[in-house]
Amino acid sequence: MPSGQTIVRHAEERDREAVLNVLLEAYSQYEAALSPERWTQYKESIVEAVDAPTTKARLVAELDGKLVGSVFIYDSSVTAYGSPQLEIHNPIIRLLGVLPGARGNGIATELIRGSVRLIKEWGADTLHLHTSDMMDSAVRLYERLGFERAYDKEFHSGTVLVKSYRLKLSDTALLNV
Numbered sequence: 001m002p003s004g005q006t007i008v009r010h011a012e013e014r015d016r017e018a019v020l021n022v023l024l025e026a027y028s029q030y031e032a033a034l035s036p037e038r039w040t041q042y043k044e045s046i047v048e049a050v051d052a053p054t055t056k057a058r059l060v061a062e063l064d065g066k067l068v069g070s071v072f073i074y075d076s077s078v079t080a081y082g083s084p085q086l087e088i089h090n091p092i093i094r095l096l097g098v099l100p101g102a103r104g105n106g107i108a109t110e111l112i113r114g115s116v117r118l119i120k121e122w123g124a125d126t127l128h129l130h131t132s133d134m135m136d137s138a139v140r141l142y143e144r145l146g147f148e149r150a151y152d153k154e155f156h157s158g159t160v161l162v163k164s165y166r167l168k169l170s171d172t173a174l175l176n177v
Helices: 013-033 036-051 077-081 107-121 133-144
Strands: 006-010 057-063 066-074 092-098 126-131 155-157 160-168
Touching (some): 006 107, 013 036, 013 092, 036 092, 066 107, 077 092, 107 126, 107 133, 133 160
Antiparallel strands (some): 006 057, 066 092
16 A cells, blocks of 8 residues: 655656656546547547647656656647637646556645646636546546636537536635645
């Protein structure tokens, strides 16, 4: 059982393979819920995101010296998804992932807290993210942390409703720790 403190920091080039491993392991739990074709596309999009030049920042979390989580931060819906029609001109987090064996230690919360601190430094006042019902534990986490639905920023990917959430930085208790 992990005993140390979670350290959140900017990802470095040397972290690339570990980040990719974290994301593929973290998201593999959804393989059974997706068709083989959709799962292959999803994995390919994860691999592409690891090196995407549109990512403004990549944060990683270490626990007991091991990289166990990561999150990517984008400037807008254009850089995150290539979707100007969503009209999100604030930072968006994507691909928040924690290794299955490290879950339950507050790592996802620390990655979100690190994201909030960083985007506040950038002068942003709102953080956005997208998820789906398939990721029910993530939805519960976001709602517990104070994210609210942004119905006007939702869309469908095939038959799946991609839910949108936003966090007003002036309202969050995440920075009070």
